[in-house]
Amino acid sequence: MLDILFKNCTIIDPFNRVETKADLLIEGGRITGLERDITPRDGIKTINLQGRWVVPGLVDIHTHLREPGEEYKETILTGLKSAVAGGFTTVCAMPNTRPPNDSASVTRFIIGRARECNLGRVLPVATITKAQKGTELTEFGDLLSAGAVAFSDDGLPVKNSRIMRLALEYALNFDALIISHSEDLELARHGVMNEGRMSTTLGLMGIPNAAEDIQVYRDVRLAETTGARLHIAHVSTKEAVEIIRSAKRRGVRVTCETAPHYFSLTEEAVEGYNTLAKMNPPLRTEEDREAIIEGLRDGTIDCIATDHAPHSTLEKECEFEKAANGIIGLETAVPLGLRLVKKGVLSPMQLVELMTVGPCKVIGLEKGGVRPGELADLTVIDPECAFHVTPQNLCSKSHNSPFLGETLEGRAVITLFEGRCVFDLHGMVS
Ligand SMILES: [Zn+2]
Incomplete structure (x- = not known):
């Protein structure tokens, strides 16, 4: 299970009507802290998200x-x-x-x-x-x-x-x-x-x-x-x-x-x-x-x-x-x-x-959003990240996209599911 501290997040959570700049602490896969400034701790990796979005x-x-x-x-x-x-x-x-x-x-x-x-x-x-x-x-x-x-x-x-x-x-x-x-x-x-x-x-x-x-x-x-x-x-x-x-x-x-x-x-x-x-x-x-x-x-x-x-x-x-x-x-x-x-x-x-x-x-699906107590089920979106849509950069087995060959702006860069990291584009978490 994941232990991580995300610094400088833009939290956008429509489940709890929260849009704020904050740090997010995840321990044992569960969100344990969501505050303006969380001090890094020993044994927990710190990642500066530099304002990237954290969304459910x-x-x-x-x-x-x-x-x-x-x-x-x-x-x-x-x-x-x-x-x-x-x-x-x-x-x-x-x-x-x-x-x-x-x-x-x-x-x-x-x-x-x-x-x-x-x-x-x-x-x-x-x-x-x-x-x-x-x-x-x-x-x-x-x-x-x-x-x-x-x-x-x-x-x-x-x-x-x-x-x-x-x-x-x-x-x-x-x-x-x-x-x-x-x-x-x-x-x-x-x-x-x-x-x-x-x-x-x-x-x-x-x-x-x-x-x-x-x-x-x-x-x-x-x-x-x-x-x-x-x-x-x-x-x-x-x-x-x-x-x-x-x-x-x-x-x-x-x-x-x-x-x-x-x-x-x-x-x-x-x-x-x-x-x-x-x-x-x-x-x-x-x-x-x-x-x-x-x-x-x-x-x-x-x-x-x-x-x-x-x-x-x-x-x-x-x-x-x-x-x-x-x-x-x-x-x-x-x-x-x-x-x-x-x-x-x-x-x-x-x-x-x-x-x-x-x-x-x-x-009719119940989800908790980004709040303390919840098992981390969230996505980090980088709104500026350049995304070259090429077969090599796609994870789907098929590549039938009309955007093939284009460079789009912004994408998901980290995805956490049930308290585990399931996608990490830039290898920041692991
Ligand atoms: Zn249809």
């Missing part, structure tokens, strides 16, 4: 770990390595693995593997329907007892509105959370990027905003009529933000997330048939991007989730139409979020909130 371990509620079944893209171990390198100590594992997580045995397998890896917390999300076929509901009670924290057919929508309604009614019995991948498949069919000026220029089939908006509205209405808890995944359109904003005003139990790429990039990134900018929902327009940022600013969007979706070069180095959807995101989420802080759109506290308290509230 980040939480990502949308991660594709690919195990079981597609271990050539990512495993629970490499996914966790990528998570802690990005500052995340908790990730929710999406269920579209092979086989999908539609039974208690798969849920237990994921939890067991994560425990063996012992790097971070993995909370499995189970499917809503068996084999994600959209026809028969899974055993919510069994899956919850096995450790599932929510239900989603992510990767696919629940196409049949009646089944979605049944799922929400069923979830209400357990007050369980349904996570919607909102997409009207008929409208999106054959589309490979956003429908608009850019798709016309490139001669590619587009996916209209309406494919997302219509399904978001359907699911919000079903949540409203059933009273169940609904979370909308990866919101990318202006209209979806507005639908959720107005639903929240009416008291509908709806939350939502967006991913860093939707507030960082637009459809322009697809130029040159760049398969690394291919994802679902697709990158939208500047107008949508601005609406997403406004949603983050005014609290309509509850959290930032990465939608970390590893794919091998095989699935990305091919024709645009055939390329797989999705990008890795765990290691670039912090620098992309920091851009919003540097532009003055979000305060440091707001950004950290969107990556800790926000996701915790969505899934």
Whole structure:
């Protein structure tokens, strides 16, 4: 267990509404001191953090770990390595693995593997329907007892509105959370990027905003009529933000997330048939991007989730139409979020909130934050550290990032989980 004294920290802890300059003492893995000036002691290593941020371990509620079944893209171990390198100590594992997580045995397998890896917390999300076929509901009670924290057919929508309604009614019995991948498949069919000026220029089939908006509205209405808890995944359109904003005003139990790429990039990134900018929902327009940022600013969007979706070069180095959807995101989420802080759109506290308290509230996870008595589960962020995004510098098994080759500013440099150091970029702790 770790003994360490961090001097000159900028503590940003939205769990305890604390933003202050302080020293932080950790003994036996537990936070024992948080004061303006702590005197170094014998036998305890002292590190001067020089104003770097100390925040609660980040939480990502949308991660594709690919195990079981597609271990050539990512495993629970490499996914966790990528998570802690990005500052995340908790990730929710999406269920579209092979086989999908539609039974208690798969849920237990994921939890067991994560425990063996012992790097971070993995909370499995189970499917809503068996084999994600959209026809028969899974055993919510069994899956919850096995450790599932929510239900989603992510990767696919629940196409049949009646089944979605049944799922929400069923979830209400357990007050369980349904996570919607909102997409009207008929409208999106054959589309490979956003429908608009850019798709016309490139001669590619587009996916209209309406494919997302219509399904978001359907699911919000079903949540409203059933009273169940609904979370909308990866919101990318202006209209979806507005639908959720107005639903929240009416008291509908709806939350939502967006991913860093939707507030960082637009459809322009697809130029040159760049398969690394291919994802679902697709990158939208500047107008949508601005609406997403406004949603983050005014609290309509509850959290930032990465939608970390590893794919091998095989699935990305091919024709645009055939390329797989999705990008890795765990290691670039912090620098992309920091851009919003540097532009003055979000305060440091707001950004950290969107990556800790926000996701915790969505899934009902209790965390203590950075305060004496707690086992250290925290991240040191250096807002200025240059991060060259290269395959060598990424911990994920896959390297499908549209930021490859770029130098981003700021990143997680130290991550502590359960009182142990699980990531240490500059070898400061060990
Ligand atoms: Zn999805």
